[in-house]
Amino acid sequence: MTDRTTKETFLAAFAERDRRGFADDPPWLREARRAAMERFAELGLPTTRDEEWKYTSLAPLVETPFDLAAEETGEIPAEEALGSSAGSSSWSRLVFVNGRHVGKLSTVRPLPPGGRLGSLAEALITDEEMVRAQLTSVGDKGEGAFGSLNEALWPDGAFVHVPADTSLEAPIQLLFVATPFERPRVDHPRSVIVLERESRAVLVETYIALGPGTYLTNASTEIVLGPGAALDHHKIVLEGGQAFHVGRTRVRQGRDSRFTSCSLGFGGRIIRNDVDVLLAAEGSECTLSGLFVIGGRQHVDTHTVMDHAQPRATSRQLYKGVLDGRARGVFNGRVIVRPGANGTDAHQTNKNLILSDGVEVDSKPQLEIFADDVKCSHGAADGQLAEDAIFYLKSRGLDEVAARTLLTHGFAREVLGRIRVETVRKWCEDLLRGRLRGGRVAEATP
């Protein structure tokens, strides 16, 4: 037991787990875990000296004495405790409590032949070859320290496989629930989502906390879209006020596939969100949107990588932040246009609404263009609520608080309005209303 959490404590925890816990894993997986841990050993935990972590200090995380040996799932909450975060009863839902799949809270609607929807750890037993094919193909792509840690240490997660020419109307929810523990713990959920040719699905990835506590969610979600496939993805981060969330969404898009993703950040002490999209074939389309609403000392860092590797792909990005108190927002949007990726059309926008003098925002577009005949643009704007707009609303009888609240909702709606699943949109609008009190972003709940 140590007071700090460092590279060494993770290495020691892995060595122990490798000896006991992973003994049942197939040899190829144990090998992959060890290789990932070796990468982590080389990288170490990032510091602000790393360009990718320049504006996000992990000092509060390092100073937390995490219990890295914790493996038990803990007490399973009652279904009612999930409340509105559990979405609609018509959905398929996989629930993970402290990183482990809990069948009795999950609901799986029937899938057509060849379809899979369940726990990754279970699929490792029932569909080893399928899992192996996916894990090894999406494996080492230059994962950073946290991605490597997740690859080395994941105990469970979701495995979703949508067969070709299948259209799943009802959303699939992956609901990750953190419950209070005596000592701070770390969870490494890993999910693999595969949509075969010409299939469609809607995915809702939700992270919530039931009760107070410090913990780290280190989540990886890997998405592979076959030719003509379309995925509508949502990620809602509603972690506890003392929690750390470091998450990655890595996407590989096939020919003419469509990936739409909206990520919403409301809860968490430090949230780091990486979205890496590889537009690996011609004609693929990707639309990323994001909104975070933070106050107090919350910190949200979004890093996106849009890799236009092939011609005639289109990408759109819109990320917005509402910041109050002493909150800090970071946006780094990297767009790569590879040689020969002609006809690329890429656009990126980052806008932040700043409600307090104590707020700090760092926004950085990074365009790396190695092809001709491309359309590539970016825009960024940080500002306060417009005084003339506040006066206009007051002149119609609205008081200061009502005017500010209405304008802030207006700012957020550009992103929320893009959510096509009504249950999700309404829930997010409620979350926004809940976070805005008296026209200000309240401190996060513990």
Added chain:
Amino acid sequence: MLSIRKLHAGVTGKEILHGIDLEVRAGEVHAVMGPNGSGKSTLAQVLAGHPGYLVTEGEILYEGRNLLEMPPEERAREGIFMAFQYPVEIPGVANAEFLKAAVNAVRDHRGLEELDAMEFLTLLKEKMNLVDMDPAFMSRSLNEGFSGGEKKRNEILQMALLEPKLAVLDETDSGLDIDALRTVAAGINRLRRPDNAMILVTHYQRVLSYVTPDRVHVLSNGRIVKSGDHTLARELEARGYEWLEATAEALPR
């Protein structure tokens, strides 16, 4: 209803109005005319309570109360309405959502029950007919991408919904084509009642061909240099503002 006495006002470091006196009674329509830079819009903004304008001298009484002590939202709730010359565009806030919030803020202040969604829609439909407005505008963001004429119609629609006692229309006629001008003017005429009053701030006489004012005042260099009945507007149209500006120069500061 409204008494403006020896009003001096402007922006920081610059006085624009140099002593305005104006009496407006219930049932009256006053036109305030004048060339660009004469202080017309400043007067309108001061009445609405724009924080960027400072009153350095004089007073304004509204129904016997000191208007200058009332914040803008209280003025609105007490029945003052300004139709903006340049209505603000507010992305993400649906027109109908905004209108409902405004109507309910005013109703609440007047001790009336808030309207629910159905009641509000019924009221909205009735008032939209008045300004001949396409219902499609209700779900669009407030003023965003509206043409000049659509924005002005939307202002008159707000006026119709809020039923003010005193309406100040700041250049509501400017930038309108003849059809839009007729619609807007017809809206104004239908909202004219014995128990309310209006101040039309305008550069041109043309809106006054449709809305006949009880009094016309000419503003020049921050003072009212001439007042008269509706025939004064025609005279101005024929002779221009220059003949009055000479008079203004002669007035003591």
